[in-house]
Amino acid sequence: MNNTVTPISLEIFRSTLTAVAEEMGVVLTRSSYSPNIKERRDFSCAIFDARGRLIAQAAHIPVHLGAMPDSVAAAIDSFDTFAPGDIIALNDPFLGGSHLPDITLIAPMFVQIGDEAHLIGFAANRAHHADVGGMSAGSMPVATEVYQEGVIIPPVKLWETGQPNNALLTLILRNVRTPDERRGDLAAQVAANRTATRRMQEIVDRWGLSMLDAHVDELIAYAERITRSTIEEIPDGIYRFTDYLDDDGTNDEPVPITVTITVRGSTLLVDFTGSSPQVRGNVNTVASVAKSASYYAVRCLMPDDAPMNHGTFAPVTVIAPQGTVVNARPPAGVAQGNVETSQRITDVL
Known part of the structure; x- marks a missing residue:
């Protein structure tokens, strides 16, 4: 397939990739248990390429979306390899998180091309959980150290090769006040990332991997040109x-x-x-x-x-x-x- 990038094809890819992130948010909203996510919609969704570069995001929470690249970078740095079905969880503010109630789930997105699975990027979503333990309900206390604020999750594989890490999940849920709600919200986050992986498979099936890569690179370059043009309007x-x-x-x-x-x-x-x-x-x-x-x-x-x-x-x-x-x-x-x-x-x- 011709990999030529045109203004029309670039807009098609921009809209398509953004729609993937938006659909992640729809899945998360409809599948979550807590009002904090389902009704208040305190979550964000984005997709990244295999190098950890942000390529598309939904119009969700700005403080999440600007910080999630650090979460994806922390996940990449923490593991030598990824496999289809892996899902990394983290909330450690000092390892790519923001504060402990915001739990980020990151899924390496593998697409099947012939007999081979190719890592093309990462789906990530961050959601504010109503309680993650700590010294007071809601995990937003007037604290003097992070240990008082809740359970700290460094980058760990919550799912590995498609199977849940039940021991780890049990450990996390034992340290929160509302374990059933937390279990449901985490499952909703998993579903959102899996939705992104399915949609990216469909994109590759339709246009091919090289076509996708060419448009991702151009989208990033295009965004940089617009940003530089905007900054140039400000007097030095x-x-x-x-x-x-x-x-x-x-x-x-x-x-x-x-x-x-x-x-x-x-x-x-x-x-x-x-x-x-x-x-x-x-x-x-x-x-x-x-x-x-x-x-x-x-x-x-x-x-x-x-x-x-x-x-x-x-x-x-x-x-x-x-x-x-x-x-x-x-x-x-x-x-x-x-x-x-x-x-x-x-x-x-």
């Missing part, structure tokens, strides 16, 4: 601003968040140097959340129909110094930071 210069959280939940001291944005041509440097050191309360964030807020601010300047993928991130560099409130070191508490501080970072930007 250095822009600074500081805003504050009222306190960290354990005392009355304001918590400053400082950003210096340097615009040079078609590139943007977002530097949070000067922000508060990490605090005792759990309004700290991890670097992926600071990056999410930064990408979101740039995305808001772009045309509504611009694709959001790996190319969108390429012209934007984010510096979040370790040990600060925007990139805390473990075992800092981070549950509220994903909610409160992420929004204040966006305000600062």
